[in-house]
Amino acid sequence: MRSESYTIGKLAEFAGCSVQTIRYYEQIELMPSPQRNAGNQRVYSPEQAQRLQFICHARALGFHLDGIRKLLQLADHPNQPCATADHIAQQQLGEVEQQIQRLTALKAELQRMIEQCRGHTVSDCRVIEVLADHSKCAASDHFTSD
Amino acid sequence: MRSESYTIGKLAEFAGCSVQTIRYYEQIELMPSPQRNAGNQRVYSPEQAQRLQFICHARALGFHLDGIRKLLQLADHPNQPCATADHIAQQQLGEVEQQIQRLTALKAELQRMIEQCRGHTVSDCRVIEVLADHSKCAASDHFTSD
DNA sequence: TTAGGACCTAAAGGGGCTTGAGCTTCAAGA
DNA sequence: TCTTGAAGCTCAAGCCCCTTTAGGTCCTAA
Secondary structure, eight states: OOTTOBOHHHHHHHHTSOHHHHHHHHHTTSSOOOEEOTTSOEEBOHHHHHHHHHHHHHHHTTOOHHHHHHHHHHHTOTTSBSHHHHHHHHHHHHHHHHHHHHHHHHHHHHHHHHHHOOOSBGGGOHHHHHHHOGGGOSOOGGGTOO | OOTTOBOHHHHHHHHTSOHHHHHHHHHTTSSOOOEEOTTSOEEBOHHHHHHHHHHHHHHHTTOOHHHHHHHHHHHTOTTSBSHHHHHHHHHHHHHHHHHHHHHHHHHHHHHHHHHHOOOSBGGGOHHHHHHHOGGGOSOGGGGTOO
C-alpha cells in the first residue's frame, strides 16, 4: 500500500466525516467504489480523497447531496460555463439567509419568554404561558413564513 | 356536534399543522386519542385544541418533540416550580444561538465564494475551487464546532 | 341523489445519516 | 509465532419528524 493511499479510517479523518458516512456515500453513488486490498478492505486514491473532501466541505456549508452531485458533475467538466455552480451557491446562500432570519426571530421570542418568566411555579411561568397561547407571542409573523 | 368541537381538518387549520401531523402526534401519544363520532371520525374538544396549539407553537420555536413532551407534563402540574420549563427553554435558546452563529459563518463564506467567482468557465470558478480545497476557506474554524 | 370534499387505516418513503449484530482482517507487542 | 484489540466488512434496522400513497368510507350541499 503506497503512502498516498488511504484506508477508510484515514480517509474519514482526512475529510472530517465518519467511516459509515463514506460507505453511505458509496452506496448512493456519490463516491465511486474504491479498489480493495487482498483482505477486501477499501483503498482510496488521493483523487478520491479530494472528492470526499469536496463533498464534506459542501455538506458543512449546508448544501444538499443533490446540489453536491450537480457541483461534482460541473467540477468534472472544467471547460463549461460556471453559471450553474454560481446558481447553486446563490440558492444555498438564499436558504442560509432565510434560515438566519427565522432563527433570529425565534431567538428574540425565546429570550422574551425566558426573561419574563416570573420563575416560581409553573402556573405563573411565562414560558408555558406563551407556548400555550399564540396571541401572547409578540412577533407571531414568523409562523406564516416558510 | 357542538360548536366548540373540532373535526381534524378544522383543528389542523386552527393549530397550523397538517391533518396527518395530528394523527402522527396521536400515534406517538403526544396527543390523546380523541372521541369519535358515529362515522368513526375524530372529534376534538377545546382543551385538546389548546394542547395541539401548544405543541405546534413549540415546534415552530424549534423545540424537539421530547422537550415538548416534558413541557406538556409541566403544564399539567401548575403548582410545581417552573425551573424545568425554564431550563428547557434556556437549552433551546442556546441551540438556536449556536445555530445562528454557525449559519452566519457559512453565509460569509458562501458570499465570499460567490463574489470571487470570476464567472467564465468552471475551471476558474471560485465556488468549485473553494469547495474542493478546504485551505482556501478563510474562516475554516466552524468545521470543528459542534 | 349525487358529486366531491373530508375523513379513515395501514404502510411505505425520505433525507442523511447512525446503530447494531455478527463476522473478518490487520498491526503491534510479548 | 501467537495474541489481542482496533479497524474493517456486510446487511439490516433505526432515527427524527413527518409526508405520501393506496384504497377505501363518511359527510354535506346542490
